[in-house]
Amino acid sequence: MTSIPEERTYPPRPPAMVRPSRSLLWRWVVDLIPTLITPFIGIAAALGLVVLILEWQGADPRLAWQFLYDGTLATAAERADLMSYWMPLAITAFGLVLTYNAGLWNIGVEGQIIAGAIGATWAARLFAEGEGWRAQITPLGHGWVLLLCFVFAAGAGGLWALLVALLKTRGGVNEIFGGVALNFIIQTFNMYLVSNGGPWQPVGSRATETAAFPEAARLSSYGGFRHLSLTPIYITTAAFILLVLIMYVSRWGLQLRAMGKNLRSAFLLGVHTERNVLMAMMLCGMMAGLAGSFRVLGPYVTRAKLTANPSGGIGFLAILVVLLAAMSALLTPFVSFAFAMLSKGGQKIESGFQWSDPPINLDRSLVRVLQSGIVLMVVLAFGVRNRYFPPRSAQAAVDEDEEVART
């Protein structure tokens, strides 16, 4: 057998690799190209899947595209409608950008929207309808009522999210499991309120919803469009500015990103991780709560009420949005707009084919297939790229010699 080698012997270094030196900018551009192309490959794959389904059903994909356009962008009324669908989706996604960057998989966002809707309804009942302990007091004016609705909504959503966060930090319950459980609880509670003679169901009514809110608790409509109001647009824009400031300027946003990448290291580098978990979750819940209030406060009378399903699933949709936007604050508005278009246009595709000649029955869930398909395919495309064509930043440490060459 070999003898004991001398102390601290090291194998000879391999000769330094001679590489053509390229500028840093060029390398950066070369790295960027696949990053830009990859999502489109995923989207194309998902679209291809939907086209196949449409062809199989005998529906003309070009016609579907026409319906999608008709149902979203063709007329001013459709555009206004699209806007009112987009705002709650966008603000929910903004909140999720915070938690997802911090590595918190806030599946409970759906329940936080519902909590917000319930909070807004409660405020509307208390301050506009004069229910409960405010029965004897004169109802407040329009502005005050709306402000209180938003405060209650944000508070309810924030507290519901804080509960998930406390379960995680204090009870050791993973936020995914805590969120799923709390989603069920709040959905059931919402049903209790508005069905089977529940406390908020109007006496004698058999519809699972509250009565329409009085004028004072409805958003004011804008430009004569039934469903369009400026207030949610202002609030969502403010939320977006706040999000961008947090993610790109603030120390806190940097801490959240650090936590998402390596919680243990972030803690050891001095980040108060537990406090940040609570704060990020609560802020996300507050934004989701506001989204819930947008969904129940009108402005048109048919939408100014708490229904059996106040969120309409936009919480889960927002999760897809943030995943597709790769948790980027700047991409989220665009991706959420595209998804709002697909959701809203999907209804038009369904009804359009129903009335076409011959009528074709397409299920509305086709749009959900497309939305989920896009996310799945894009994530898959990135997965394939990272596995087989890893970008430089994802590669293992480079050789020291090469590093010298680069510096």
Next chain:
Amino acid sequence: MHVELRNISKTFGRVRANEDISLSFSAGRIYAILGENGAGKSTLMKIMSGYQSPDSGTILIDGQPVTFKSPTDAIAHGIGMLYQDPLDFPPFTVLENFIAGRPGGFFPDTAAARQTLISLAERFGFHLDPDRYVDMLTIGERQQLEILRLLSLNVRVLILDEPTTGISAEQKSALFNVLKSLARDEGMTIILVSHKLEDVLELCDEAYVLRRGRYVGHKTIPCPIGDLVELMFGKIVARQERPPATFGEPVMIIDDVCLSSHRLSVHNVSLTIRAGEVIGLAGLDGSGQAEFIRSCAGLLTPERGTIRLNHLDLTRASYHRVAEAGVAFLPAGRLEEGLIRGMTLMEHFALTQPGKAPWVNWMRAWQTTAERIQTFNVKGRPNSPIQTLSGGNQQRFALALLPENLKVLLLEHPTRGLDVESALYIWEQLLQRRASGTAIVFISAELDEIVAYSDRILVFFGGHVTLVDDPADMNTTRLGELIGGKLAR
């Protein structure tokens, strides 16, 4: 059966886990594979048991080259491995576990398997009830079950990875008796992977020693414990004369601290650390030094005793509180705990620099980072992601991140995996800090590093601590004895 490993090499990324290792194992003998944590012994045994495949090199069984595609494949060739954590299914019964993994049809022959299990257990004097659930068994009993399972599969080479961790003394001696009889009477080859020297001396006939992924030597047992320590840790260069250092006031006073983690308990450590002092923590991996240093950092609360910094009681203080008081901790796994994969050097700086403003001054962060990169000779740019740096540069950068004017600096394996120049550079930086009054406490698996830089040495063995403060005692023989478990007095 004769097994031979020929020129086995395996790398993970830039870590050379095994480098050109050639070993040979004959039937009827008990071998030890010795080495410190990270020496490459687990990788080598995983290769031998089919769990991983080598990058290059061959395994020969009775002179015939073989390749294993999976552990099942290796078992079919007669090589079975007993992992440190038993690989069984706790919600199943002993018998069900015994059947799982045995070749057989869709409906296993339960009655025959029961017979085999009972007769095998009887032969080796194990008391295993086939119908008990595995989660009711002790680790030792689960090991026995696993051994019986491997034996029933006609394994001729049995590899055991740290088998004596977490089992009682009786179980250990029962295990050793069985292993001895398997080797002597049945001509099996037994390979014990361990860093517990007393086990090796008690059980084995021969020892192969690995260090830093390479084979460094072979000993026939019995041999002096110091010889094995020397092979494992390397020969200690004579301690160089150093100018007498003057120490300042006591900064950290550790008084009668008792710690316990799931692995072991550390008993009654008392130590007064003075400003500007370097204290080395020596010992085999897992002897309590990691627990000790973590308790100083506020990451592990002592069960008893006090830790004070100057006049501040930090015994129960949180990690962040301890850090504020002027104690910094640099853990061993740089990219697991300490640095954040995917973030740039500048982002690391922005994250750690104290500041009251809620926003980050990126201009200043860029400038500071560029300055520190220069000062600490880090090869990288402010916008390089940290994982693209080499180990030495990462470690230099981790040092650059630490605040100035620390009272105590706690380091785990500060030069692990670094080449000589990088290690020297790190120590230069550390000694500069020491000169400005920072006390340094460090763990190392390199005895020569400990001897070269420490003013005093704390040797850990199985949770017991011996303080070596006389430079005359800092030699292989004395330290080797202490590390190997010969307590003072």
